[in-house]
Amino acid sequence: MNLRYILSFLNIMKIPGLYPIMKDWRAFIRMHFIFSAHESGLLKALSTPSNRDMLIKELNVKRPEVLDALLEVGLASKELELNNGLFSIKGKRSKAIMESNGDMLAAMIQGNVTYYSDAYRNVTNRIHGGELGDDLDKIGDLVARFSKIAEPIIKNFISSIVHGKNPMRILDIGCGSGVLLKSAYDSNGNATGVGIDIDEKVVRQAGENISTWGLSDRFEIRHGDIRHISGEMGTFDVITLYNLLYYFDKEARLSLINNLRDMLLPTGVLAVAMSFHSKGKDMATANLNMVNSSLKGLTPLPQLDDITSVLKKCGFGKIEIHRFMPGSTFYGIVATQN
Ligand SMILES: C[S@@+](CC[C@H](N)C(=O)[O-])C[C@H]1O[C@@H](n2cnc3c(N)ncnc32)[C@H](O)[C@@H]1O
Numbered sequence: 292m293n294l295r296y297i298l299s300f301l302n303i304m305k306i307p308g309l310y311p312i313m314k315d316w317r318a319f320i321r322m323h324f325i326f327s328a329h330e331s332g333l334l335k336a337l338s339t340p341s342n343r344d345m346l347i348k349e350l351n352v353k354r355p356e357v358l359d360a361l362l363e364v365g366l367a368s369k370e371l372e373l374n375n376g377l378f379s380i381k382g383k384r385s386k387a388i389m390e391s392n393g394d395m396l397a398a399m400i401q402g403n404v405t406y407y408s409d410a411y412r413n414v415t416n417r418i419h420g421g422e423l424g425d426d427l428d429k430i431g432d433l434v435a436r437f438s439k440i441a442e443p444i445i446k447n448f449i450s451s452i453v454h455g456k457n458p459m460r461i462l463d464i465g466c467g468s469g470v471l472l473k474s475a476y477d478s479n480g481n482a483t484g485v486g487i488d489i490d491e492k493v494v495r496q497a498g499e500n501i502s503t504w505g506l507s508d509r510f511e512i513r514h515g516d517i518r519h520i521s522g523e524m525g526t527f528d529v530i531t532l533y534n535l536l537y538y539f540d541k542e543a544r545l546s547l548i549n550n551l552r553d554m555l556l557p558t559g560v561l562a563v564a565m566s567f568h569s570k571g572k573d574m575a576t577a578n579l580n581m582v583n584s585s586l587k588g589l590t591p592l593p594q595l596d597d598i599t600s601v602l603k604k605c606g607f608g609k610i611e612i613h614r615f616m617p618g619s620t621f622y623g624i625v626a627t628q629n
Contacts, residue, residue: 323404328370333361397436439467445474461529464517464530465534466487489517532551595620606628609628
C-alpha cells in the first residue's frame, strides 16, 4: 500500500470530531443490523448454522442481494461469523437476543430504530409547529415489551408494598405486558386482581403472558380506558400506576387520582413508578422525554413535585419517595391516605 495514501487517511482522521463520530456510527450500524436480523428472522434461522441457500429457503428470500448485503454487515460488525460456508451468530448482543431476556432486548433495539429515531428526525418540523406523531396506538405492543427492562427494580418496589399482606387485591392500570402483576404474585401468593389497558394488542400480550405464567385464576386482564371505568371493579388494597401518568395531562391526572382514591380501601396504597423530568441529568430519561414530547397522547415528563402535589391535593397525607438508582430520575412513590 502506498505510504502517501496511509498518510492522507491519517490526515482525514485528524478532522476534529471525526473519530468519535465514526465510533458512534459503528454502534449505530450494529444496532441497525441487529434490528433487521431480528425482524427478518435471520437471527432465529441462525440458531442452526446455515449456508446462504438454506437461509434463502428458510426466510423465503426473493432478493438474495439484500440478504447478502445484510450478511456482509453481520460479518463486518462481527455479529456473525462464517465457517466452511456456514453462517452463525458470533456477537454477544445478537446471542443475547436469542436468550431468556432476548425479547426485551429486541424491543429496546426496535424502539430505538423506529419511534425514538422518528422523534429526532421530525424535530425540525415539529418545533416550527408541524403535527406531532400520531402512532402511539401502533407502538403500544413494543412499548410494553421494552418497559420490561425495569422488571428487577419494579419487583423490589412492589414486593416492599405487597409482602406478607392478606388479602391483597391489586389494580394495575396500563398493565402493559402484565409483568408487574407477576412480580406482585411472586412476592405474595395471596395476590389477586385486575390489570387494565386501553390498547387492545397490549391486552392480548398481557393475557397471553398471564396465562403462560399460570396466573389466569389470580388476575383478570381487561381492555378499557381507566377514565371510563371506576365503581364496577370494586375496591383494592393496592393500585399501581407504572410508567403511566405521562399519558394524562395535568387536569386529567388530578381527576384520575381523585377517582382512584375512591377505589382504594381506607388502608390502601397507591403506588406510582415512572421516570420524571431529569433537567438534563439523565440521558435515558431525556431520550424518553423526546418521545413523550413528540407524540400525540403523551405529555412531557412531569417533575416529581408535580405528581406529589397532585397526590396531596387528592387527600394522600403520607407520601414516601423511593429513589431507585443513583443518577437516575426513575422513582417510586408510595401514597397512603394517612
Ligand atoms: C408505558 S406503558 C407501561 C406499561 C406497563 N405499566 C409497564 O411499565 O411495563 C403505558 C401503558 O398504559 C396504557 N394506557 C395509557 N392510557 C391508558 C388509559 N387511559 N387506561 C388504561 N390504560 C392506559 C397504554 O396503552 C400502555 O400500555
